[in-house]
Amino acid sequence: MASLRLGQVDFINCLPVYTAINQEIITLEAEIVPGPPAQLNRMFLQGELDVTPISSIEYARHADQCLVLPDLSIGADGEVMSLLLFSRIPVTELDHKVIALPNTSATTIALLKILLEHYYHISCDFVTMEPDLTAMLSRAEAALLIGDIAMIEQLKVNSGYYEGIIVTDVGAVWKEMTGESMVYAVWVVKKDFAGEHPQEIARLASALQASLRWGREHEDQLIALAQDRSPWFTEDYLRRYFHTITHSLTEKDIRAMNAFFDYAYKTGILEERVKIEIWREKDGR
Numbered sequence: 001m002a003s004l005r006l007g008q009v010d011f012i013n014c015l016p017v018y019t020a021i022n023q024e025i026i027t028l029e030a031e032i033v034p035g036p037p038a039q040l041n042r043m044f045l046q047g048e049l050d051v052t053p054i055s056s057i058e059y060a061r062h063a064d065q066c067l068v069l070p071d072l073s074i075g076a077d078g079e080v081m082s083l084l085l086f087s088r089i090p091v092t093e094l095d096h097k098v099i100a101l102p103n104t105s106a107t108t109i110a111l112l113k114i115l116l117e118h119y120y121h122i123s124c125d126f127v128t129m130e131p132d133l134t135a136m137l138s139r140a141e142a143a144l145l146i147g148d149i150a151m152i153e154q155l156k157v158n159s160g161y162y163e164g165i166i167v168t169d170v171g172a173v174w175k176e177m178t179g180e181s182m183v184y185a186v187w188v189v190k191k192d193f194a195g196e197h198p199q200e201i202a203r204l205a206s207a208l209q210a211s212l213r214w215g216r217e218h219e220d221q222l223i224a225l226a227q228d229r230s231p232w233f234t235e236d237y238l239r240r241y242f243h244t245i246t247h248s249l250t251e252k253d254i255r256a257m258n259a260f261f262d263y264a265y266k267t268g269i270l271e272e273r274v275k276i277e278i279w280r281e282k283d284g285r
């Protein structure tokens, strides 16, 4: 077959998973396609990617067609540092106000809506925009950001670059409400594709694991790569981030994902309950 098309979230949260593959320390015959989550979601669902990290809420909407690769996710147990709501007033005072949502996200938008309803008990209006804090806050009382830009804007707020902006970490609020960790993205393959290309998927799954093992052992190199992306990223801050963001998919993470899907169902974000199915090497044999 032609080389496998593999998505990569183009945020530093994926550096631990992809750096060894991208630097050819781990060999993998694949075309790597970087992009923001919403674009990867769209490309995968349209058949333009064979395997990709997909926003977990988008996986839930298409779970019947997909298998989740084992032992891999983008998650956090509470504070996540890169999924942030920026507001001019406390979140509790946002009732009937407008929140700007980034066109790059899916899971975090669903999570925010769940928290507004079930934790804050408020009802807001939404506008979807490019992830640009100044433009968003010129049209709305609050703005959600994900990924590197969320982190950079948080660091700017901390440095006094903006005045009067409150930053709320949505992962921390979810943990406070449910006691659970959170899985924001999982790596998926279509069932049909996995059935037709079992060896390729086995090779890819083990290359991703080997690459992640390398990443975990080479934090300094990940930090150096992340620092190339923004002068706002200090070494200490990045070290804290790489200890905050998780890439596991344990039983506990799956329970957390089910809790998130249950809330999404109760909130009307999902139309059906979800049965999570994990790809296993034996499935492909």
Ligand SMILES: C=C(O[C@@H]1C=C(C(=O)O)C=C[C@H]1O)C(=O)O
Binding pocket: 009, 011, 013, 037, 038, 054, 055, 056, 074, 075, 080, 082, 083, 104, 105, 106, 107, 108, 109, 146, 147, 148, 184, 185
């Ligand atoms: C932790 C993050 O998790 C992510 C959030 C996603 C979403 O909101 O749909 C999807 C993939 C991840 O990149 C982040 O973007 O910083």
